[in-house]
Amino acid sequence: MTGRAAKKAAEIDARTDRELVYAAREHDMLAFDALFYRYKDGIFRLGLAITKDPSAAEEIVVDTFARAHRALARLEPEGSLRPWLYRVAVNLSYNRRPRKGLVISTLEDATEEIVQGEERSPSRLAELAELRRVVLAAIDTLGPKHKVVVVLHYLNGLNLAEIAQVVDCPIGTVKSRLHYALRRLRAHLAAHPELGFEPLGASMATPGRIPLTAVERVRGPQE
């Protein structure tokens, strides 16, 4: 890449979604390509998590941006284009969601690939793979509304306000769905004591301060 082209690419990357949408509306294909490269991986992960089919997830990426291109004239992103794109991707994912049992889960394969990259004992790797399989199976038992919230938050890293934009409902509904999803997952995972869950019946433990180390390790300190 020449210096001039690199400078042009850096300029395009620095522009906001709104500027890129307006430029793409004026038939600036580089601007549209910049939007594509900015969001294609996130949409791919979202489609992969819902459909579990990489080829279907690729088609979802293509179809999402094809729809975005057709809708350029009426797109008015206030900040980020991500909620609009993710909403289209979620709809496309559930429209082409295959029947249960017909699709091989590549998510587990990807999990195992990553696990194998770390230096751990084989028994530990097997244990981790099994735990992940259990958790992913528990996620599959959720309904579409609750699963989308879980995927968007834990996989795509969207906050609750962004999720509310994607699923087009109030933020209170998103909080409620997330709580319901966690409660359902907790009930499913309680059958696996190796995950550290207590059986739901034995919930009369001694009250006390809950260490937040796990939360802080995952999310960081709240302040």
Place this chain on the structure above:
Amino acid sequence: MTDHMACRQTQERIAVLLAGAADRRERLEIESHTSACARCATAYRDYIATSVALDRAYAPLRHATVALSPARVRLAMRVPEPVPAPVRFSRVVARVNEFALAAAVTAFAFVGAGSVAPKPAITDEAVPTDVLTPNMHVGTMGDDQSFIRWFRIGRYATPSDLLDPAVSPRSLADETPPATPERAGLLR
């Protein structure tokens, strides 16, 4: 507010806290409640474990990327839009016409083939035997042997043998006039 409602509200707040959307005041309220309520304390601990498990389960997928080019999008946009219903109907009609024409041609071919099919061969019953017998030579395996025999005789035998109808082949006998006994006697 009853204890049950407080617990339910607290557990919903726990989910919000784990999503990173709770402020400091809410966090303190949750902690004060869970320090006094065993059920919510257990729920808090389990929600944390669930959240960590979810986070770990999706961790590998967060690194997934796709090697796609924007050219695929442009290619997809060139795919023609679905045709409207009237056009679809006319295409169906055209398709039916094609099938009807193909069926008609096939039927005509079969019927035509039947009309020009070879007639059954003339059998012995169809033609009087008295006409067939002197004029028709029905080939059998024996004829070849007769011809060989005749050929051998014609080459090595005397000419008188050739005129013997009992020796010469039947076809030759047909072409030659029947030898009268007188003439046969003269030749001998």
